[in-house]
Structure formats: C-alpha cells, structure tokens
Amino acid sequence: MNCxxxxxxxxxxxxxxxxxxxxEENEKEFMKKLLSVAVESIPEAEAGTIWLIDNTLYKAVAxxxxxxxxxxxxxxxxxxxxxxxxxxxxxxxEIDSFEEYRSPSQIFKESVFMLHExxxxxxxxxxxxxxxxxxxxxxxxDNFNLNMFSETAKKSLKIxxxxxxxFLTLKALRDEEKNAxxxxxxxxxxxxxxxxxxxxxxxxYAESILRSKNDLSKDExxxxxxxxxxxxxxxxxxISDLSTFNKLNREEExxxxxxxxxxxxxxxxxxxxxxxxxxxELNIKFGENIPEMIETDPIKMKQILVNxxxxxxxxxxxxxxxxxxxxxxxxxxxxxxxxxxxxxxxTEKLSEIFKPFVRLSKNKPGSGLGLAIVKKxxxxxxxxxxxxxxxxxxxxxxLRFPQHI
Numbered sequence: 001m002n003c004x005x006x007x008x009x010x011x012x013x014x015x016x017x018x019x020x021x022x023x024e025e026n027e028k029e030f031m032k033k034l035l036s037v038a039v040e041s042i043p044e045a046e047a048g049t050i051w052l053i054d055n056t057l058y059k060a061v062a063x064x065x066x067x068x069x070x071x072x073x074x075x076x077x078x079x080x081x082x083x084x085x086x087x088x089x090x091x092x093x094e095i096d097s098f099e100e101y102r103s104p105s106q107i108f109k110e111s112v113f114m115l116h117e118x119x120x121x122x123x124x125x126x127x128x129x130x131x132x133x134x135x136x137x138x139x140x141x142d143n144f145n146l147n148m149f150s151e152t153a154k155k156s157l158k159i160x161x162x163x164x165x166x167f168l169t170l171k172a173l174r175d176e177e178k179n180a181x182x183x184x185x186x187x188x189x190x191x192x193x194x195x196x197x198x199x200x201x202x203x204x205y206a207e208s209i210l211r212s213k214n215d216l217s218k219d220e221x222x223x224x225x226x227x228x229x230x231x232x233x234x235x236x237x238x239i240s241d242l243s244t245f246n247k248l249n250r251e252e253e254x255x256x257x258x259x260x261x262x263x264x265x266x267x268x269x270x271x272x273x274x275x276x277x278x279x280x281e282l283n284i285k286f287g288e289n290i291p292e293m294i295e296t297d298p299i300k301m302k303q304i305l306v307n308x309x310x311x312x313x314x315x316x317x318x319x320x321x322x323x324x325x326x327x328x329x330x331x332x333x334x335x336x337x338x339x340x341x342x343x344x345x346x347t348e349k350l351s352e353i354f355k356p357f358v359r360l361s362k363n364k365p366g367s368g369l370g371l372a373i374v375k376k377x378x379x380x381x382x383x384x385x386x387x388x389x390x391x392x393x394x395x396x397x398x399l400r401f402p403q404h405i
Contacts, residue, residue, distance in 0.1 A: 027052075030167055031062035038141065038160040039064045044153045045141040049115075050164070052129070052137035053078060055382035056402040057331060061137075070114050077332045077402070082112075083126060083138055090135070092154050095124040096147070119144045125154060127161035131169045139164055198235040202228050241369040254297040254380055256405055261294045261334065262286065265325065268305035272313050279318035280341075287326035294334060295404045300377045307374050308338050308397050316342035319394075328400070333383075336399040345389040353387065381405065 031050045039045045047065035051058055051074075058081040063071035078084055086093055116122060122144050129137040139161050143149065205228045209221060216224075269284065276282055312321045319341025326335045345353065356372040378385050382405050389395040 027168075027171065028061050031164065032064075034160060034164055034167075035062045035064045035139065038139065038157065042141060042153050042156045044143050044146060044149050046143050046145075048139070048141040049074075050129075050137065050139050051081075051083075053135070055379075055384075056405065058083070066115055074111050074115070075331060076111060079404075080332075086126075087135065090128055090130075092158060093126040094149065094154075095126065121145075123148065125149050125157050127157050129161060129168060130165045131172050136165075136168055198231040198238070201231040202235070205231070241373070244369070244373055254300065254405075256295055256297055258293050258295050259298055260292055261290070261325070262292070264294070264298060264301060265305065265323070265336075268302045269309055269323065271302075271306050272310035275310065275313050276321070277313075277317050280313070280316050281320045282313075283320060283322045285322070285324050287324070290325060290327045290334070291403060294401065296381055296401060300381055301401070304374050304377050304381075304399065305336070307370050308399065311370065312338050312340040312342065312395070312397075315395075316340045327403075331400075332403045333400045334403065336401070338397045338399070339394065341394045344391045344393045344395055347390050350387055350389060354385075 031052075035048050035050050039048045048063070049060050049066065049071065050062040051060050056078055058076050058078045060071050060074035078087075082095070083093075122142050123146060124140055124142050126138045126140045128135045129139060139157065141149075141153070141157055205224045209216065209224050213221070265284070269282075273282065309321070309323060320339075321341075322337075322339040324335075324337040324339070326337075327333070328335055354371050354375040356369055375385060378399065378401075381401055383399060383401040385400075386398045387395065388398075
C-alpha cells in the first residue's frame with residue numbers, strides 16, 4: 001500500500017511540476033527544474049544528473065547537489081561514457097559499484113573523479129530519455145550510503161524520465177514545425193526576389209534586342225547578349241544551390257571512409273587558392289601530435305572546407321587567411337580554425353548567417369545558401385561550427401569534427 005501511495009504522490013508532484021513550466025523554457029532550464037523535483041521527491045535520491053547525446057558527444061546538461069561548475073564542463077565522447085555499452089537498453093539500469101562506474105576511458109574516469117572526489121561509494125539508477133525510437137540521453141539519481149534502491153524509487157524515476165522524454169519530443173516537434181514554417185517563408189522570398197531579379201534582367205535585355213534590333217549596332221547587341229548570359233548564369237547558380245539545399249534536407253546518406261586529414265585539407269584548399277588576392281597571405285598550420293587519419297565522408301568534408309576557406313579568400317582583399325588544425329584529446333575532435341582579416345560581420349547578425357538565403361554582403365554574388373549548406377553538411381558529419389566576428393576586425397570560423405563517426 002505504501003508503494004502505491006508513494007507512486008500516487010509522485011504523480012501529484014508531476015502534476016504540480018507541470019504547472020510550473022511555461023513552455024518557453026529552454027532545454028537546460030527544463031532539465032534543471034525536473035531534476036531538482038525528482039531528487040527531492042525520491043527519498044533515496046541524494047543527488048542526480050541529466051546527460052544528453054549531442055552527435056558523438058555525451059554532455060551533462062543538469063546536476064543537483066553537485067558542483068555546478070564541474071557539471072557545466074562534463075563532456076566526453078559518447079563511446080567513452082559508461083552508458084555506451086548499454087546505449088540500446090530501454091529499461092532502467094542499476095549501477096551498484098562505484099569502481100565499475102569509474103571504469104571506462106581515462107577522460108571519463110577523470111570527469112567522474114572530479115564529480116565524486118568526496119564520495120567513497122555510490123549506487124546509481126539510470127533511465128533513458130527518448131524521442132520517438134531514439135535514445136537522446138539519460139537521467140541519473142545517486143545515493144552514497146545505501147546498497148540498493150527500492151522498487152518505488154525505480155518506478156518513480158521512470159515517471160520523471162518519461163516526463164523528460166515527453167518534453168524532448170514536444171520540443172523536437174515544435175522546432176521542426178517552426179523550422180518548416182520559417183523555411184516556407186524563406187523559399188517564397190527567395191523565389192519572388194532572388195530568382196526574379198536575374199529573370200527580370202534577362203527579359204529586359206531580350207526585349208531591348210527585339211524592339212530595337214534594327215537600330216542597335218553589332219557591339220551593342222553583343223553587349224546585351226553578354227548581360228543575358230551573365231544573368232542566366234547567375235540564375236542557374238541560384239537554382240543549383242537551391243537544388244543542393246533541398247537534397248540535403250531530404251537525404252542524410254553519408255559514405256564514410258578513412259582518409260588522411262592533411263591530404264584532404266591541402267586538396268580542398270588548392271581548389272580555392274587561385275582566387276587568392278596578391279595582397280593576401282595564406283597560412284596553413286598543423287598542431288603537434290594530430291592523428292593522421294579521420295573517418296568521414298570525403299566529398300561532404302571537401303564541400304565544407306571549400307566553402308569556408310573560399311569565403312575567407314573571397315571576402316579578404318588584403319592581409320591574411322589562416323587555417324589552423326588541432327586535435328582535442330578530451331572530445332576526440334579535430335578542430336579546424338579559419339581566420340581572416342576581411343571586413344568582418346556585425347556581431348548581432350551572426351545568429352542569422354546559417355539561415356538559408358541570408359546574405360549580409362550584397363556587393364558579392366551568391367544565393368545566400370552557402371553557409372546553410374555547410375551547416376547541414378556539418379550536422380550530417382556529426383560536427384559543430386561556431387563563428388566569431390566583428391565589423392572591421394575579420395572573422396573566425398571554428399569547425400569541429402569527430403575522429404570517428
């Protein structure tokens with residue numbers, strides 16, 4: 001009877017918890033609130049964490065009764081985490097040995113030690129968080145004195161885990177709907193403005209030839225035909241970019257192979273290097289002890305590098321373009337930094353540059369799809385991208401790719 005009362009009490013807590021959420025919380029805020037209620041309402045729980053899967057990484061997004069600074073820096077390759085060997089397990093997992101919990105890679109051992117340096121023993125319950133059929137993370141509750149959790153604690157944790165999964169699912173659906181609506185507006189704007197501009201020019205030049213063909217000289221006709229050709233070429237480029245972007249939205253097929261990273265980088269840069277201004281110095285620097293081989297899709301990787309380095313070269317008239325390559329031992333990621341001394345971009349506009357059809361510079365040709373395509377490709381390769389820029393102070397792109405997908 002007590003067990004039933006405890007479960008009923010937890011349902012009441014969940015109902016109360018639901019009233020505290022506005023629906024506007026971000027993922028981190030929600031997980032912190034949910035975890036605090038879970039630990040406080042499960043008698044045996046003394047502390048807890050929530051970890052989410054981010055491509056090839058496993059990140060702590062919330063902690064309770066733990067040092068917050070340590071929680072914020074807990075990030076390891078998913079394959080190095082303790083849970084990796086149970087990654088397909090859909091039921092609750094009980095970890096009753098602190099030593100077993102510390103057993104994976106050295107990086108994970110160090111992370112766990114930082115979190116638990118004051119604890120001599122611990123038992124843990126872990127429950128998967130799911131979106132559809134995919135496991136997206138786990139909620140953990142810990143105890144530092146008992147030898148086992150009660151069945152009530154396990155059932156309670158499942159309730160909280162299910163609630164967290166519901167939030168993640170609703171967030172995913174909301175984000176998908178928001179992105180779809182935003183994309184539809186962008187497509188309409190692109191067709192009515194970007195494509196119409198060269199089409200209007202083509203029609204205008206053609207009409208001039210047809211109306212005044214007897215009054216135009218041969219050179220004037222050739223000039224108008226040249227303008228028609230350039231406008232047609234521009235429109236064809238826009239349609240080609242749009243086709244590529246649509247294809248990336250429909251397909252996520254990647255062809256993984258192991259290849260030499262230096263060869264890939266030099267080959268990619270050689271494609272755009274002829275566009276380099278005589279007043280610009282191109283520097284390529286590799287850090288020490290970088291693993292030679294990377295598992296990735298070479299065609300997609302080359303597309304990314306050609307676009308990012310090509311943009312740096314295109315927008316830099318004098319100064320430098322630096323390409324630096326390093327390796328993060330903690331996350332097992334290659335770091336490629338592309339830095340230029342170009343005009344830079346407004347800091348407040350940086351959040352928009354990866355959106356489709358966004359062009360901050362109107363005096364350079366393009367569809368505004370280049371960086372949107374790059375972001376899609378990077379996501380498919382389980383990587384990350386970040387940008388730092390300021391008007392008049394150049395731009396820095398940081399690309400991160402896992403050593404293994």
